[in-house]
Amino acid sequence: MQQSILLVDGMALLFRGFFATSIRGNFMKNENGVPTNGVYQFLRYLLNAVDTFQPTHVICCWDMGSKTFRTTMYEDYKGNRSAPPEELIPQFDLVKEVVDAFDMPNIGIENFEADDCIGTLARQFSNENEVLILTGDQDILQLVEPGISVAIMRKGQGNYEVFTEENFYEKKGLQPKQIIDLKGLMGDTSDNYPGVKGIGEKTALKLLQEHETIDGLLENIDQLPKGVQTKIKTNLDMLHLSRRLAEIRCDVPIEVSLDKAGWKYNREKVTQKFEELQVNNLIKLLS
Template sequence: MEKNQVLLVDGMALLFRGFFATSFRGNFMLTSKGVPTNGIYQFLRYLLDAVDKFEPTHVVCCWDMGSKTFRTEMYAGYKANRDEPPVELVPQFDLVKEVVAAFDIPNIGLESFEADDCIGTLARSYANEENDVLILTGDQDILQLVDDGIHVAIMRKGQGNYEVFTMDNFYDKKGIHPKQIIDLKGLMGDTSDNYPGVKGIGEKTALKLLQEYETINQLLANMDQLSKGIQTKINNDLEMLHLSRELAGIKCDVPIQCSLDEAIWNMNETKVQEKFAELDFGHMNKLLKVMA
């Protein structure tokens, strides 16, 4: 029996990527009512390209639901370095979900959690002898979810350019195993999410330590074997090391569910064309012909 191929889409990653890929030229694309749609337009191009390339049987799209999450409660500085979204992007947050719904793709998100947590929870619940899962994102954090039956396609520069990570190729590409990504971030921090890890330990040192000791716990159990410099850095930042590791871990037990029966990829072309007409996306109908 052929397995189902479930595509889990990191909606916000695609929308932000699409918005900034076009807005730097000042190209916001406006509907006849003056609503900007450039992020949605590019989001659709990314989504439809991935569906064309990977040929999923099922598609689910996950979203962040606001900037306040359990992580901001744990550490006020979490993502505090990020600017407010540009005013042209704000109306596209709700509108893009309407477009996704027009494709009969479920929109999944839960307040206090990030899209990553929803993706992790669904990926774990779907991956079995009947389903393979592919996560589409531009976010390296999600690499920690790679497992048997769970692959991650990282979007690279240029349309239709993906790097796919699997259990078979992960170590060759990264030098560590997927579950070690959390400890890697615990040690080196994450500048884009604004948590520091251990001051003075960068990616190179963190990788070396994990290749030798496998986990932060084993590293701490063998502190006497480390150089004095590394010992000092870890001791000075022990609390932040534990906190950073906790912030880095994707939660895979979020109280959400989405039946795969709701997520079958079976586009209703008329319904999608009606939505496109609302957004003055008539020129995108030729993309639908390719998908049909």
């Protein structure tokens, strides 16, 4: 029987949940004074997604610290990000405890990002199953292919934009794999790499629609407008580096047995954890 696997970008949900609630200064502390607002909102997002998409299996992936093979390649990668707010720090461990309470795998591997774990697992599982990735992060769109869809969380609870192999071109004007080259050209301000200075999304999109890939572009560089030629030639090393930074690795050394990822939690165990965190009003969301 074909199964449906939900791969959750844990960091994306936790950060989004934290900032959505902390903006009003509402950190919701438990009896030990530990803030729980990020965990609370993470759970609301997770349970809503499970209710909406009805997966048979759920796996949660995490970053394991800020140093990865990408920071080795480019020291300033994500160098513009400030340290997480102090109220969020204790919630990194708390949220994993909650995921454990659902008997759901927590996956993360040193030196790689959650995206790389998600990419690897999506490829492993999509041969025989339907995979849906839940995130707020557009980078992951490069993984869309037969058997792999991406649900991007939009503003407001339970509001998703689902990208599939069928609707992708219509939504983006590119094929999923071209997203990597798009980011190589235009860079990524949130991950702090520049791409080709002076080339924005509009130009990058047009260049890829005409030449398909960065390689195709470089083969025909003489046909490009003079200004664009100059920008690319001046930033050639950064173009290639940005492309490598943008590409999600799908060969991370991880394996997860689907037997351990079935969405069939022990209600009593989860309820106990919710009570311990003092998020009792989420109990009603449990099926």
